[in-house]
Amino acid sequence: MPPCPKRLTRTLAGIACLSALALAGCTPSTAGYTEVSARHDAALPQDMPPMNRFGPERTDPPSRSNAEIARDFLDLSFMMESGRPIERLSRFEGPITVAVAAGAPATLGADLDRLIARLRAEAGLDIRRVGAGDGPAGITIETLPRDRMQRVVPQAACFVVPRVSSWGEFRRARSGGTLDWTTLQTRERVAVFIPSDVAPQEIRDCLHEEVSQALGPLNDLYRLPDSVFNDDNFNAVLTGFDMLILRAYYDETLRSGMTRAEVAAALPEILSRLNPRGNRSAGGRISPTPRAWIEAIETALGPGSSDRARIAAAQNAVTIARNAGWTDGRLAFSHFALGRLTLSSDVETSVAAFQRAAGIYDRIAPNGIQTAHVDMQLAAFALSSGRADEALRLTNAAMPAATRAQNAALLSTLLMIRAEALEDVGRASEARAVRLDSLAWGRYGFGASAAVGARLTEVAALSPGG
Structure with missing residues (x-):
């Protein structure tokens, strides 16, 4: 499998990028690859289609209250990812x-x-x-x-x-x-x-992530479902929440050198003016994210540990999240990580973990990019299990969110899975058209033709019809 594209997070100590697509756990034996590589429909065409590009971004305003957004602003702006405090605002x-x-x-x-x-x-x-x-x-x-x-x-x-x-x-x-x-x-x-x-998409993702940090907040918060300021890396382009944070960061009421207390005193008026729809009661209290959970996630999804150690770390993250009473994205992400890591060794545990993650993501970010990633994993499993109709349903559900989030790598893979499922149900001409579309998105999402071809072969190997 091609290596996962990575973006180093803001303190030069990030975890592996989770917008990559871990299909290897569903892949049949090496013999399956040999058979698939000879299939005409799984091979790259001699003339690749032009690269697809997304149109203008369509962002939704944040759905949380201004009181919650103020808390997010302060935690993002006055703390480094390492936990070191930032005494004064700089911009x-x-x-x-x-x-x-x-x-x-x-x-x-x-x-x-x-x-x-x-x-x-x-x-x-x-x-x-x-x-x-x-x-x-x-x-x-x-x-x-x-x-x-x-x-x-x-x-x-x-x-x-x-x-x-x-x-x-x-x-x-x-x-x-x-x-x-x-x-x-x-x-x-x-x-x-x-x-x-690297691929054009990875370059673009780096632009959004690093330019936004150059301008504003220096921290990431795992609790945010709708932001690039989150080390889960589900969102790769600046969201409506992120733009509101940056607009507030540069509001004329604030200035460089202000303390956390001074900014906290100014934020209610700023956010009320910039985001009047957020003037409502705040949600419940959010508990802080302990270093033990962050370290468990970093071990689970970062390099340098054995498979057994990574699975144990993901299980530990789930345990910490449950013991803390979390019901937000941190618990969902713990399940997602466990699902990713057990794909090849314990399919039952993997599918159950993905389904638990999906249930939480459906509640906190309906029809969002997080659920689209889960649906892609489940669609790959459905395809490899001979359930082509289920793979078609899941890919159809995930593609709108992948498009809204402008994730060409995810969209390309969803289309590749869909093409194989269409082939398996006898819709060959439709499969060829969908596969061609997947290649056009793959040129932006994966870059070089060799990388696109490797992903195409990998997905084709999932199909029992290969």
Whole structure:
């Protein structure tokens, strides 16, 4: 199976990206791969279809009350992911400029322009793109090969650092305290580093994740179902909640240097003005996320542990979540992780875990991207079990959310599963059309033709008809 695309989360210590698609656990033997690779319908066409791109984003406003959003804002803005407190708010003061260093992949420019347009329209930011030769920009985006990045920061997929504008500056500053976000008074120069040799979707995801951090909050919260500020990585493009957070972050009532108490005092008026639909009673109290649960999730889904240790860590995460009385996305994510890790060793446990996760996600984020990921896993299992009609139902249910979330890798895989299921029920001409569409999305989601072909072969191997 191709490796999971990863984005390093904001403190250079993230977990494996969960928008990747773990199908290996449902895959038959190596002989199945040999047979499938010879099937004409499972092979890449000589002329690949053009890359599909998504249209304008359609974001929904946050559904939580302003009191809950204020709590989220404070926890996002005054804490690092490591748990270190941030004493004072820091942000750019005045117009914000963004530059891209020479050598960036062709798709980055268009995706960055769309992001900047959204930040202007939805977050109300005074932000614009400038040429790399127009002097130091507030935010500089530099791309370089993944291997070169990881020789310096081994876990890095993409990341952001303050007070520098280039890779060379970053390397020279690593030994001192220059890159410490907690010492900032005002943001003046920030650098975003993104791999140049990954799929267009991963580049876009890095832009959204790291530019949003360069501008605003430095923390992630596992409890947020509708945000990129969440290490579960289900949401990859900025949501309506995220845009509200950034709009509030740059409200004229706030300024760099304010303390948590000062910001807390100002937030009710800010959010009431920016989000009048949120002026209602708050929900129940949210308990903090203990380090023990975070470490269990990182062990379960990160590199460097045996399969047995990862499954044990996922089971521990479920136990911690249940003992804490959680009923939110943290419990659902614990079940999701357990389902992912037991696919190849204990199908009954895996399916049960996915179904428990789906039940929670259906309640807290109806028809959302989280449920779409679960449905993809269950559709793959249904296909491998000879239940093509069930695979068709699940993929049909998941595709709208994958499209809304602009996740081309997920959408491509759903279409590949759907094509195999259509083949299995005798709808060959429809299967060919769906498979061709999956390749067009795969070019954006997976990148190189070899990566698209590997995923196509992997999905085809699930079908008993292969």
